[in-house]
Amino acid sequence: MKRMLLALAAGALLAGAGAAQAKDTLTLGMVLEPPHLDPTAGAASAIREVTYANIYEGLTRIDRTGAVQPALAESWSVSPNGLTYSFKLVAGVKFHDGTPFDCSVVQFSYGRAMAPDSVNAQKQLFEPIAGIACPDRFTAVVTLKRPSALFLFDMGWGDAVMVSPKSAATDKTNPVGTGPFRFRQWVHGDRVELERNPDYWGSQPKLKAVTFKFVSDPSAATAAVLAGDIDAFPLFPAPEAIDQFRADKRFAVHVGTTEGKTIVALNNARKPFDDIRVRRALTYAIDRTQLIEAAQSGFGKPIGSHYVPTDPGYVDLTGTYPYDPAKAKALLAEAGVKPGTEITLMLPPPPYARRGGEVIAAMWEQVGIRAKLVPIEWAQWLDQVFKRTDYDATIISHTEARDLDIYARDKYYFNYHSDAYRALYQTYVQAVDPKAQTDLIGALQKKLAEDEPNVFLFALAAVGVADARLRGLWENQPIPANDVTGVSWAE
Amino acid sequence: MTGFLLRRLLILLATLIAASLVVFAVLQVLPGDPAAIMLGTGARPDTVAALRHRLGLDAPLALRYLRWIAGLATGDFGISYTYSVPVRTLIGERVLVSLPLAVLAIVLSTAIAIPVGVLAAARRGRAADAAMMGVAQVGVAIPNFWLGLLLILLFAIRLPWLPASGFPGWDGGAWPALRALILPALALGLPQGAILARVTRAAVIETLGEDFVRTARAWGLSRRAALWRHAVPNALVPVVTLIGLQFSFLLAGTVIVENVFTLPGLGRLVFQAIAQRDLIVVQDLVVLLAGSVIAVNFVVDLVAAWLDPRQRLAA
Numbered sequence: 001m002k003r004m005l006l007a008l009a010a011g012a013l014l015a016g017a018g019a020a021q022a023k024d025t026l027t028l029g030m031v032l033e034p035p036h037l038d039p040t041a042g043a044a045s046a047i048r049e050v051t052y053a054n055i056y057e058g059l060t061r062i063d064r065t066g067a068v069q070p071a072l073a074e075s076w077s078v079s080p081n082g083l084t085y086s087f088k089l090v091a092g093v094k095f096h097d098g099t100p101f102d103c104s105v106v107q108f109s110y111g112r113a114m115a116p117d118s119v120n121a122q123k124q125l126f127e128p129i130a131g132i133a134c135p136d137r138f139t140a141v142v143t144l145k146r147p148s149a150l151f152l153f154d155m156g157w158g159d160a161v162m163v164s165p166k167s168a169a170t171d172k173t174n175p176v177g178t179g180p181f182r183f184r185q186w187v188h189g190d191r192v193e194l195e196r197n198p199d200y201w202g203s204q205p206k207l208k209a210v211t212f213k214f215v216s217d218p219s220a221a222t223a224a225v226l227a228g229d230i231d232a233f234p235l236f237p238a239p240e241a242i243d244q245f246r247a248d249k250r251f252a253v254h255v256g257t258t259e260g261k262t263i264v265a266l267n268n269a270r271k272p273f274d275d276i277r278v279r280r281a282l283t284y285a286i287d288r289t290q291l292i293e294a295a296q297s298g299f300g301k302p303i304g305s306h307y308v309p310t311d312p313g314y315v316d317l318t319g320t321y322p323y324d325p326a327k328a329k330a331l332l333a334e335a336g337v338k339p340g341t342e343i344t345l346m347l348p349p350p351p352y353a354r355r356g357g358e359v360i361a362a363m364w365e366q367v368g369i370r371a372k373l374v375p376i377e378w379a380q381w382l383d384q385v386f387k388r389t390d391y392d393a394t395i396i397s398h399t400e401a402r403d404l405d406i407y408a409r410d411k412y413y414f415n416y417h418s419d420a421y422r423a424l425y426q427t428y429v430q431a432v433d434p435k436a437q438t439d440l441i442g443a444l445q446k447k448l449a450e451d452e453p454n455v456f457l458f459a460l461a462a463v464g465v466a467d468a469r470l471r472g473l474w475e476n477q478p479i480p481a482n483d484v485t486g487v488s489w490a491e
Numbered sequence: 492m493t494g495f496l497l498r499r500l501l502i503l504l505a506t507l508i509a510a511s512l513v514v515f516a517v518l519q520v521l522p523g524d525p526a527a528i529m530l531g532t533g534a535r536p537d538t539v540a541a542l543r544h545r546l547g548l549d550a551p552l553a554l555r556y557l558r559w560i561a562g563l564a565t566g567d568f569g570i571s572y573t574y575s576v577p578v579r580t581l582i583g584e585r586v587l588v589s590l591p592l593a594v595l596a597i598v599l600s601t602a603i604a605i606p607v608g609v610l611a612a613a614r615r616g617r618a619a620d621a622a623m624m625g626v627a628q629v630g631v632a633i634p635n636f637w638l639g640l641l642l643i644l645l646f647a648i649r650l651p652w653l654p655a656s657g658f659p660g661w662d663g664g665a666w667p668a669l670r671a672l673i674l675p676a677l678a679l680g681l682p683q684g685a686i687l688a689r690v691t692r693a694a695v696i697e698t699l700g701e702d703f704v705r706t707a708r709a710w711g712l713s714r715r716a717a718l719w720r721h722a723v724p725n726a727l728v729p730v731v732t733l734i735g736l737q738f739s740f741l742l743a744g745t746v747i748v749e750n751v752f753t754l755p756g757l758g759r760l761v762f763q764a765i766a767q768r769d770l771i772v773v774q775d776l777v778v779l780l781a782g783s784v785i786a787v788n789f790v791v792d793l794v795a796a797w798l799d800p801r802q803r804l805a806a
Contacts, residue, residue, distance in 0.1 A: 189755020
């Protein structure tokens, strides 16, 4: 009996090894399962991490460096006043459901996102659009109400992909795009499977099939990669296990960057955070390097404003408020904040917040601020902190790319209000000259660092673990995506 | 007997209605808006309002409750907010993971616990008894998520015999699916088995001291025959009652164990649905789980009555 069991186990092992040798399929691990697979109707990053560039394509696309590349628009021209974009569309493209792609699809897709009953999570991306004209089948002319410096970048977001008019309503459960992979099946709670689209208009991907497998528990994720059940885990949830993978030749560890600007958001409408001296003091009190070491196992880059080092026009402002507890104390005294003052710090579930909160509380304690740590689940965070702005301070990572606009909004949860910043932002989005744009991005970052509405901490790292034989995975996450179109196995 | 069944059915119905009211009320008080969660931090308020309307969340409370109950009565569980698929489909898929898992766990725990308990009782006070009850004591103390992690470390990583997590589905054949359930079933079943073993031992020891066992021995029955023919069957009533109670614990335990092993079962679904404020799914699941616990207790009562001839005759 014992021998039989052993034989069975050995047989199962061999079968598993045989499958791995085929080398034209990929199993990729993700922490969160997407709620559905329609990036035009939900904000969850997980939707994009499955579908972006694999299933769906837009007129433009963002590449692994964050640059704008042609996709379904093979080229474009912009009028000198920056108000008219003429896109030349790729001819002969078919959706996975057989619907041909042409200018009418552009009108449909953008019109759907802009409609009054639109549920597009990034509806504001389309706000500059005045109209879309189709002079011929494969030319789309988009006119804007005002110039928009980010328009081509914005149209590369997952929220701006082209959807088939025939199947847009069912994309959530049966996604249909124009991409090199098409949807095969979704075993809810476990995995999504994609297969190569033989009718793809561009060059064929090397992989025949891709499986996205969802493992939320860090120990389970480590186990699944070690056991070979998962080939690559691009946003690996257990940084403490990284050294183990580094020491193991079978695996490669990638440390890249994300757009995740991790901050202590302060309620600028509430005392004492309405006082700029207090906000600066809270920043002086934090040793970012030590924080990253303690809360993120050393992964992450310090930031001094709401912008990450890998984006164009980045200015290093981390030296604006260097770690200086004495100065923090002096500023707090000057602002009349007594030692021992208690503030509540809301901590949503991600480890950067829960672990980071402990470290920050200890650092603030040194300058006489008592932080009461309140763990809070995501749904409650969105309701209490984000919607009702009933909070003192919270740790959160803003993962949207190049989102300097949130500081120019009328009502946003940290209640920052600066007419100077708003004017500057308007000048920036309407600037047509690239040089002027870059200068203005710098000016915006400096203005934020000067006002320090929030304590800017660090950019989240993209720490990934993969089989050492895999080639072509994205190391950075300039937008949420697992673009596997260029992935292959080394011989 | 008919009166007994009717009473039971009425209690079942009343409990379900009470459960539905409680869960609906609690979820209304719970902060968090499914539409806001789906649209994230970039969305504008008008977009959130559009989605709330589309999901039917802007209707008055009473109307929403009645719509839900009327749906349930006709077998329509509604559409999941987050997944956009019928809740019935969602539950149907996941029952195929959780039910086999719970059954496997019960079978494992019972298969281990009853022989161990009876043996320990037969050898009470001796080394074998002490050893078995010592192990059981540890088993009672170990939380199932930790046991799960230990099992993964040992049988999935150190000895790569079984998958560490995930569930391949039943389409690929019964064996790969069962393999994926073995470790979770052990993690779930062993602590329950430890409790069951202790209860079995106590129950058997108690019956061994009863007059009828002594009488049986006096009639010339061997120790073994007295134990198995007279003591054990009489000790089974509390044991079966406990197995029934444990079934409810197992349902709760699946929430934790399914998360440790990332199994796409009901427990993980309820956990995710609460986090996402997929209210309709949470409501349906709570009513469903309440219903199944009541149903299991009912079956346990019947089995206990059948096991005890006095109750059988009285009925």
